[in-house]
Amino acid sequence: MTDTATTSRLFAPTRLGPLNLPNRLVMAPLTRNRAAADGSPTPLMAEYYAQRASAGLIIAEASTPNAVGQTYPNITAIHTDAHVAGWRRVTEAVAAAGGGPMFLQIQHGGRVGHPDNSGLTPVAPSPIPLPETIHTPTGRQDAVVPREMTPEDIRATVNDFAAAARRALDAGFAGVEVHSANGHLLHQFLAPNTNRRTDAYGGSVDNRVRFVVEVVDAVAAAIGRERVGLRISPGNTVNGIADTDADTLYPALLAQVATRNLAYLHIVSADPEQPLFQRIRADWPGTLIGNPVLPREQIPADGGRQAAERLLAAGADIVALGRPFLANPDLVERLRTGAPVNPVRDRYMMYVGGPTGYTDYPTLGAVR
Numbered sequence: 530m531t532d533t534a535t536t537s538r539l540f541a542p543t544r545l546g547p548l549n550l551p552n553r554l555v556m557a558p559l560t561r562n563r564a565a566a567d568g569s570p571t572p573l574m575a576e577y578y579a580q581r582a583s584a585g586l587i588i589a590e591a592s593t594p595n596a597v598g599q600t601y602p603n604i605t606a607i608h609t610d611a612h613v614a615g616w617r618r619v620t621e622a623v624a625a626a627g628g629g630p631m632f633l634q635i636q637h638g639g640r641v642g643h644p645d646n647s648g649l650t651p652v653a654p655s656p657i658p659l660p661e662t663i664h665t666p667t668g669r670q671d672a673v674v675p676r677e678m679t680p681e682d683i684r685a686t687v688n689d690f691a692a693a694a695r696r697a698l699d700a701g702f703a704g705v706e707v708h709s710a711n712g713h714l715l716h717q718f719l720a721p722n723t724n725r726r727t728d729a730y731g732g733s734v735d736n737r738v739r740f741v742v743e744v745v746d747a748v749a750a751a752i753g754r755e756r757v758g759l760r761i762s763p764g765n766t767v768n769g770i771a772d773t774d775a776d777t778l779y780p781a782l783l784a785q786v787a788t789r790n791l792a793y794l795h796i797v798s799a800d801p802e803q804p805l806f807q808r809i810r811a812d813w814p815g816t817l818i819g820n821p822v823l824p825r826e827q828i829p830a831d832g833g834r835q836a837a838e839r840l841l842a843a844g845a846d847i848v849a850l851g852r853p854f855l856a857n858p859d860l861v862e863r864l865r866t867g868a869p870v871n872p873v874r875d876r877y878m879m880y881v882g883g884p885t886g887y888t889d890y891p892t893l894g895a896v897r
């Protein structure tokens with residue numbers, strides 16, 4: 530265990546805009562494909578999130594703001610009354626378990642999608658397909674060429690994000706996280722290898738950040754800027770994205786978004802040694818959530834505690850952990866006491882449905 534002052538900060542309450550968080554450990558958004566076929570959250574999902582109620586903040590998994598934004602089968606959505614009703618069951622279950630606030634991540638997949646999943650041809654900034662196969666109900670298939678978004682599509686999508694944010698609040702969420710990371714639609718507008726547009730949304734970094742800024746502004750106007758977070762993953766190569774000019778792109782994005790007084794900025798693969806992380810910390814005046822870099826194959830034996838503390842020491846205000854929360858419903862207690870953590874079993878048990886590898890990870894009490 531390292532420096533005790535830093536250590537204790539992880540478990541100390543903090544504020545996030547108008548919200549009180551009981552600790553600084555956030556459950557990162559984790560898609561688990563347990564929704565009904567129409568994208569409505571299920572009772573099993575309510576149980577899963579309630580098990581993890583001791584997180585300082587739960588950022589619930591990527592949920593699509595419209596039909597065409599759907600990525601994979603059985604992902605969650607937030608554009609119909611049925612979606613709101615399903616999510617309300619989840620937020621009520623977490624509150625009943627004594628949980629802190631919840632945010633909902635809003636994600637449009639863009640080219641990460643398939644007609645066999647959404648019933649629609651995916652849309653993207655440019656007609657450049659995902660260079661990978663994609664999971665569908667009949668197995669993995671080659672990605673299709675997405676349709677290039679028209680200016681009308683762009684306006685409608687911005688409005689869909691705002692409407693989804695309103696619905697998220699109706700469902701009992703305290704706020705939303707705009708997903709501009711991991712190669713999904715907003716990231717596809719940012720990155721030069723997926724955005725070849727020649728209009729006001731393509732070309733220069735200032736043009737490529739425009740769509741993200743418009744989405745953030747529309748969502749903030751809909752629900753209040755203090756209820757809006759933004760997730761980015763500079764340099765990430767997931768889903769065939771290539772942030773080749775990250776060093777100029779992200780400062781350009783921050784130059785615009787930093788003035789918006791959002792609830793937080795959330796960085797995936799936040800590495801305190803990286804100059805870009807340090808630059809973003811310096812440029813971002815508000816709350817910074819860092820998701821530390823953990824080994825890919827398995828979570829570390831300490832559940833990510835050391836990495837979390839290093840990130841706090843480097844200037845993050847709050848730390849997000851993904852797989853450690855996936856495998857440990859009582860992660861906060863385990864990290865606080867130094868108890869051993871459950872390893873992740875059988876990869877992530879996506880696309881299989883049911884409780885196995887989902888709600889059956891034991892708590893400390895259960896294994897004592």
Ligand SMILES: Cc1cc2nc3c(=O)[nH]c(=O)nc-3n(C[C@H](O)[C@H](O)[C@H](O)COP(=O)(O)O)c2cc1C
Nearest residue numbers: 557558559560590591797820823850851852853877
């Ligand atoms: C099963 C699984 C599902 C994920 N789903 C999402 C998601 O819905 N939205 C998102 O932004 N990131 C998603 N991620 C990325 C995580 O939020 C997190 O950034 C990543 O797992 C690294 O953190 P960790 O090492 O603590 O797990 C997912 C990761 C995993 C393993």
